[in-house]
Amino acid sequence: MKVTIKSAEEIEKMRRAGEILAAVHQNLAREIKPGMSTLDIDRLGEEMIRGYGCIPSFKNYCGYPASICVSVNEEVVHGIPTDERIIKEGDIVSLDAGVIYEGYHSDAARTWGVGEISAEAQRLIDVTRESFFKGISFAKEGNHLHEISAAIQDYVEGNGFSVVRDLVCHGIGTHLHEDPQIQNLRTKGRGIRLMAGMTLAIEPMGNAGTWEVAYEDDDWTVVTDDGSLSAHYENTILVTKDGCEILTLR
Numbered sequence: 649m650k651v652t653i654k655s656a657e658e659i660e661k662m663r664r665a666g667e668i669l670a671a672v673h674q675n676l677a678r679e680i681k682p683g684m685s686t687l688d689i690d691r692l693g694e695e696m697i698r699g700y701g702c703i704p705s706f707k708n709y710c711g712y713p714a715s716i717c718v719s720v721n722e723e724v725v726h727g728i729p730t731d732e733r734i735i736k737e738g739d740i741v742s743l744d745a746g747v748i749y750e751g752y753h754s755d756a757a758r759t760w761g762v763g764e765i766s767a768e769a770q771r772l773i774d775v776t777r778e779s780f781f782k783g784i785s786f787a788k789e790g791n792h793l794h795e796i797s798a799a800i801q802d803y804v805e806g807n808g809f810s811v812v813r814d815l816v817c818h819g820i821g822t823h824l825h826e827d828p829q830i831q832n833l834r835t836k837g838r839g840i841r842l843m844a845g846m847t848l849a850i851e852p853m854g855n856a857g858t859w860e861v862a863y864e865d866d867d868w869t870v871v872t873d874d875g876s877l878s879a880h881y882e883n884t885i886l887v888t889k890d891g892c893e894i895l896t897l898r
């Protein structure tokens with residue numbers, strides 16, 4: 649599949665898909681409380697997404713059973729919500745969601761602290777989010793893809809954390825995952841030349857310890873190999889002539 653350039657009409661739909669997802673994340677952030685289950689969060693999120701007339705894109709994607717990936721503490725991404733996993737004070741909770749609006753996808757993730765969290769956990773959340781902004785400061789027509797990747801790795805590692813290497817960022821549009829694949833790492837070569845109209849989901853995952861990850865028995869939940877905390881931050885962006893527009897923030 650080749651990297652697609654979205655037309656003005658497609659971009660309008662992606663803006664709307666993004667705006668709705670930004671609202672869903674804001675609303676979910678207000679709902680997270682100690683004592684609720686990760687399945688409660690999924691139910692609320694799915695209701696919100698459908699309330700906006702959208703489809704939750706993760707539900708049944710390659711067999712994934714829920715609308716919101718809820719990944720707690722050492723869980724990196726793709727945590728499966730259950731009614732047994734109860735959120736407690738001090739946890740860090742990553743929520744990843746995607747919506748489809750009139751055939752166009754948006755994809756975004758946030759990590760929230762529940763009540764009082766450790767200073768290290770807060771710093772991990774902040775550094776992971778900040779690395780996204782460092783990365784996308786290179787998202788501009790004429791720049792090259794790997795500039796984004798290198799900036800993310802440099803920022804996370806420069807702050808004493810590690811960045812997950814086994815999972816990638818991706819193009820997005822009429823499909824959740826489109827070309828190009830984007831590493832959160834310095835890699836060989838410059839990567840493709842960025843052009844206005846490309847839409848990308850940039851999603852650094854920062855770990856407090858090793859970058860290495862493992863899969864739980866459910867074959868979905870990705871966890872840190874050493875059990876250290878992990879944070880995730882993601883937005884869908886539109887590359888423009890003089891920078892980028894973040895579609896899933898408001």
Ligand code: MF3
Nearest residue numbers: 705706709712717726744755
């Ligand atoms: N943001 C994640 C990704 O791009 C969401 C996919 S989760 C899945 O891979 F459940 F839908 F697979």
Ligand code: CO
Nearest residue numbers: 755849851882
């Ligand atoms: Co994604």
